Amino acid sequence: APAHPLWPEIERVTLEQLQYARLGVEGGVWQLFAEDGEMKMYKREEEVDGLAVDPLKAVHTVKGVTGREMTHYFFSPDVRFEWETTLEQMKVLETIADDTLVILQIHKRVWPASQRDALFWSHVRRVPNDTDRDAQDIWIACNHSTEHHEAPSNEGKMVRVSLTVCLVCQTSIEPPSDGGPVTRDHLTCKITYCSVVNPGGWVPTSALRAVYKREYPKFLKRFTQYVKDRCDKQPILF
Numbered sequence: 001a002p003a004h005p006l007w008p009e010i011e012r013v014t015l016e017q018l019q020y021a022r023l024g025v026e027g028g029v030w031q032l033f034a035e036d037g038e039m040k041m042y043k044r045e046e047e048v049d050g051l052a053v054d055p056l057k058a059v060h061t062v063k064g065v066t067g068r069e070m071t072h073y074f075f076s077p078d079v080r081f082e083w084e085t086t087l088e089q090m091k092v093l094e095t096i097a098d099d100t101l102v103i104l105q106i107h108k109r110v111w112p113a114s115q116r117d118a119l120f121w122s123h124v125r126r127v128p129n130d131t132d133r134d135a136q137d138i139w140i141a142c143n144h145s146t147e148h149h150e151a152p153s154n155e156g157k158m159v160r161v162s163l164t165v166c167l168v169c170q171t172s173i174e175p176p177s178d179g180g181p182v183t184r185d186h187l188t189c190k191i192t193y194c195s196v197v198n199p200g201g202w203v204p205t206s207a208l209r210a211v212y213k214r215e216y217p218k219f220l221k222r223f224t225q226y227v228k229d230r231c232d233k234q235p236i237l238f
């Protein structure tokens with residue numbers, strides 16, 4: 001593993017997020033707040049220092065793509081402006097490895113709050129499926145707030161959020177009964193998107209919850225549709 005000061009934290013947080021994502025939404029602690037076809041969005045209402053920091057967990061089933069493809073397009077900074085509608089600026093501050101970056105993002109201001117930015121490391125990895133030999137490997141992409149000497153001090157113009165986000169994908173293949181080749185029609189990708197965002201500065205709880213309720217379903221629908229469109233008619237990446 002690369003000898004970078006962030007590496008131990010990247011390893012720990014990525015594997016913690018994998019376990020967290022794989023925990024179901026049973027137990028009554030998660031409140032279903034949005035549903036659209038296969039997509040189900042849950043939240044927990046939690047406040048830290050009077051700030052709503054509502055953990056979010058979304059589950060979705062997407063046909064015709066693999067977990068490697070889904071996490072690749074989530075991780076890749078090159079395509080982020082194509083699906084992340086609230087992004088205003090983005091800068092890759094450090095390339096730690098081809099699967100590990102440090103990114104600064106400035107997002108569009110949401111009235112009446114002040115504009116926010118996010119500084120985080122981003123990592124994507126394949127995790128062999130240790131429980132079920134026949135199953136495909138699991139893929140996880142994880143974004144977690146960090147410090148970085150290259151991050152411009154935004155002279156108080158911006159409020160910095162702190163976030164931990166993961167996208168965990170499990171692909172399954174239903175092979176064609178006629179023994180023919182596996183095509184995208186035989187692929188199903190089960191995804192779990194988890195996010196905890198501390199808005200960093202005071203936002204009225206009701207306004208923040210309204211933003212989450214509007215933005216998260218829109219984001220996940222748009223992102224997963226973007227990946228389906230990009231992968232359509234392309235060779236399958238397992």
Ligand SMILES: Cc1cccc(-c2n[nH]cc2-c2ccc(F)c(-c3ccc(S(=O)(=O)CCO)cc3)c2)n1
Nearest residue numbers: 084086107108110116118143161165212215216219
């Ligand atoms: C999807 C969503 C939920 C809640 C708020 C908003 C939003 N609306 N206007 C500005 C933002 C905004 C402000 C700060 C942020 F850090 C992110 C933010 C959201 C997601 C991620 S990510 O890591 O899931 C995907 C990469 O951008 C990173 C930052 C988004 N968008």
